[in-house]
Amino acid sequence: MSRGGLVSYDCSFARRSLWLAVFVAAVVASGGCASGRIGLAAVDPSAVYRARFENALDGPNLVSSVTRKTLRRYGLICKADLPPCISTLHASVVGGTGGAAELFALAEMSLMQGDRLADRYGTPEVTSASTRADRGKAREAPPPDAAARSRYLAAAIYAYAFLFAEDRDDWVSLLDPRSRPAADIYARGLAEAFSNSQPGGMFVAGGRYRVPWGYVDIAFDEEDRNWGSRAMGDFRWPGTYTLYGLRNRYRDAGIGVPVAARTFERAGTFDFVSPDAWVPATILLRIEAPRQQLANEEIRASLEIYSAAEASSVVIGGRELPLETDPSTALAATMEQSRFWENNFARFLGKAIRVDRHVTLAAQDPYSDGKIPVVFVHGTDSHPSTWANMVNDLQYDRQIRERFHFWFFEYDSGNPILYSAMLLRRSLNEAESRFRSEYGPGCLDDMVVIGHSQGGLLTKLTVVDSGTLFWDRNYSKPFDDVPMKPETRALLSESMFVKPLPYVDRVVFISTPHRGSFLASSQFVQRLASSMIKLPRQILEVSADMARVRSLSRYGYSRPMNSIDNMSPGNPFIRTLSGLSVVPGVHQHSIISLKPGESEETGSDGVVKYQSAHIDGVDSELVVRSGHTTLANPHTIEEVRRILKLHAAAANCGP
Numbered sequence: 001m002s003r004g005g006l007v008s009y010d011c012s013f014a015r016r017s018l019w020l021a022v023f024v025a026a027v028v029a030s031g032g033c034a035s036g037r038i039g040l041a042a043v044d045p046s047a048v049y050r051a052r053f054e055n056a057l058d059g060p061n062l063v064s065s066v067t068r069k070t071l072r073r074y075g076l077i078c079k080a081d082l083p084p085c086i087s088t089l090h091a092s093v094v095g096g097t098g099g100a101a102e103l104f105a106l107a108e109m110s111l112m113q114g115d116r117l118a119d120r121y122g123t124p125e126v127t128s129a130s131t132r133a134d135r136g137k138a139r140e141a142p143p144p145d146a147a148a149r150s151r152y153l154a155a156a157i158y159a160y161a162f163l164f165a166e167d168r169d170d171w172v173s174l175l176d177p178r179s180r181p182a183a184d185i186y187a188r189g190l191a192e193a194f195s196n197s198q199p200g201g202m203f204v205a206g207g208r209y210r211v212p213w214g215y216v217d218i219a220f221d222e223e224d225r226n227w228g229s230r231a232m233g234d235f236r237w238p239g240t241y242t243l244y245g246l247r248n249r250y251r252d253a254g255i256g257v258p259v260a261a262r263t264f265e266r267a268g269t270f271d272f273v274s275p276d277a278w279v280p281a282t283i284l285l286r287i288e289a290p291r292q293q294l295a296n297e298e299i300r301a302s303l304e305i306y307s308a309a310e311a312s313s314v315v316i317g318g319r320e321l322p323l324e325t326d327p328s329t330a331l332a333a334t335m336e337q338s339r340f341w342e343n344n345f346a347r348f349l350g351k352a353i354r355v356d357r358h359v360t361l362a363a364q365d366p367y368s369d370g371k372i373p374v375v376f377v378h379g380t381d382s383h384p385s386t387w388a389n390m391v392n393d394l395q396y397d398r399q400i401r402e403r404f405h406f407w408f409f410e411y412d413s414g415n416p417i418l419y420s421a422m423l424l425r426r427s428l429n430e431a432e433s434r435f436r437s438e439y440g441p442g443c444l445d446d447m448v449v450i451g452h453s454q455g456g457l458l459t460k461l462t463v464v465d466s467g468t469l470f471w472d473r474n475y476s477k478p479f480d481d482v483p484m485k486p487e488t489r490a491l492l493s494e495s496m497f498v499k500p501l502p503y504v505d506r507v508v509f510i511s512t513p514h515r516g517s518f519l520a521s522s523q524f525v526q527r528l529a530s531s532m533i534k535l536p537r538q539i540l541e542v543s544a545d546m547a548r549v550r551s552l553s554r555y556g557y558s559r560p561m562n563s564i565d566n567m568s569p570g571n572p573f574i575r576t577l578s579g580l581s582v583v584p585g586v587h588q589h590s591i592i593s594l595k596p597g598e599s600e601e602t603g604s605d606g607v608v609k610y611q612s613a614h615i616d617g618v619d620s621e622l623v624v625r626s627g628h629t630t631l632a633n634p635h636t637i638e639e640v641r642r643i644l645k646l647h648a649a650a651a652n653c654g655p
Contacts, residue, residue: 074092218302225305246392250395252326278330362408375428409458456509505651514612518608
């Protein structure tokens with residue numbers, strides 16, 4: 001109705017419209033039949049990526065987006081109370097309506113519940129930054145109790161069932177974004193379920209173990225602990241450790257729990273492996289027909305251990321899969337246990353003390369006749385762990401790992417170089433003789449020796465024939481005409497009359513002072529070294545004879561020589577050695593360190609000049625811009641890798 005040209009207003013209609021608006025708002029607020037706006041909003045691509053791949057391994061209150069979708073399909077809200085949600089999804093799997101999506105959600109939530117029961121992350125309201133700190137603290141806490149262990153073991157079982165269905169057609173694709181997290185949840189759950197009181201420690205034992213829906217009967221064969229002639233034990237899960245001292249940390253992705261396993265010698269055996277050796281291995285829980293067995297109160301499974309030296313893959317459900325390993329952690333554990341760096345100066349001075357036998361040659365793993373031995377010889381005032389970064393990078397190369405053994409020679413680097421070189425040849429002869437008699441020639445005749453600094457001089461003394469030069473150029477009387485005790489004559493003969501080792505096929509010299517080091521020529525350094533270095537007992541026991549021998553010196557030496565004397569450019573030893581040629585047929589390579597900006601004509605690496613390290617006739621020479629300690633330099637490592645691959649291709653032995 002119009003009044004005075006104005007539209008009339010119906011008050012009753014207005015009241016009805018107000019009530020309708022209130023009703024619609026209430027429906028929308030309660031998630032009723034009305035829907036909100038739908039569309040697209042631009043965000044940072046990295047945020048989308050993170051949201052897609054986050055999962056229960058990332059924090060105490062996180063599950064993946066796919067698990068959240070699964071829970072929404074079931075109408076489940078599981079923030080605080082996980083067990084009822086887990087029970088609902090478990091029932092769906094047992095009843096046959098649930099499949100891969102439910103199993104993955106069960107694995108995530110079981111891991112989360114295990115973490116909550118074990119208080120692995122502290123309070124739930126932590127930020128992502130504090131989560132990492134709390135996680136580190138949690139590893140120092142006691143191992144989880146029985147309730148937490150059962151949830152962790154359940155997480156591993158669910159993840160295994162997700163990955164390895166009975167029907168191959170039901171296996172998830174390797175490109176499925178859930179595959180890698182599932183393998184990691186399996187490994188983490190298994191590691192936590194079998195954790196002990198050691199940081200990152202795991203126990204391995206068969207038995208009957210509790211899970212939320214019943215029990216798991218786990219079989220274990222004690223023979224799985226065997227590693228060569230040793231036994232593996234004291235397993236450490238790398239997921240709880242950060243490494244220091246190694247430039248790179250390597251992990252071979254696959255299935256299973258990667259562990260560093262300590263090896264224990266059995267009585268009456270000696271295999272040339274370091275007494276402190278830790279090795280990479282993998283622990284696997286195998287479950288036949290896992291999805292079918294979830295319907296039972298009791299599940300049967302087997303616990304298996306695989307050393308990386310003996311197996312790199314495993315067959316599950318007819319498909320070959322790689323085993324997960326972490327060789328870097330095992331290497332770091334070996335070096336830490338040996339603690340070479342704590343007494344390397346004592347070794348230089350000749351005062352190193354070994355509680356057990358003095359091992360001069362140590363292997364990284366038991367001998368195999370299909371692998372070529374590579375012997376690393378460290379330099380002055382050094383130790384085998386100086387090779388750690390190089391070995392860490394080299395062993396990650398599958399071709400090198402499968403074709404070569406790594407052996408390490410340890411010696412007191414203050415000793416006379418001829419004496420140390422004699423010990424190297426003696427050690428190699430002992431190992432070669434033993435392995436040849438037990439396994440046949442194998443790859444022994446393709447041995448490679450790599451020496452750094454003084455170690456390069458020892459390396460050269462494995463592939464030269466000195467004849468009588470070392471004696472004749474030092475002493476005025478023929479060797480046979482000098483009266484001395486039989487033990488003195490034997491020691492001098494073995495040290496000074498050098499014969500090449502016929503099984504050494506290739507040598508590599510790294511920063512080697514072939515013509516001596518200018519630092520060693522300092523009179524102050526020589527006097528200081530002579531006053532501090534203690535000669536080995538074997539030399540001291542024949543001191544009276546040695547004094548008589550020194551009286552025949554052409555150079556008037558009145559005291560015993562040490563390695564510093566030997567490396568002085570004017571010393572008769574270094575002058576004689578530099579004039580000796582490597583015997584024909586042996587391949588030789590030089591890697592020479594030179595400080596940046598210095599020339600080859602006058603420059604050095606701070607210890608050895610280029611003109612001293614350079615020798616003619618080598619198969620290859622590479623100049624690396626580096627200081628003298630160049631073993632961790634990536635260019636040095638890559639050159640050694642190239643040489644070893646060249647050697648493997650040329651070798652006539654092995655596969």
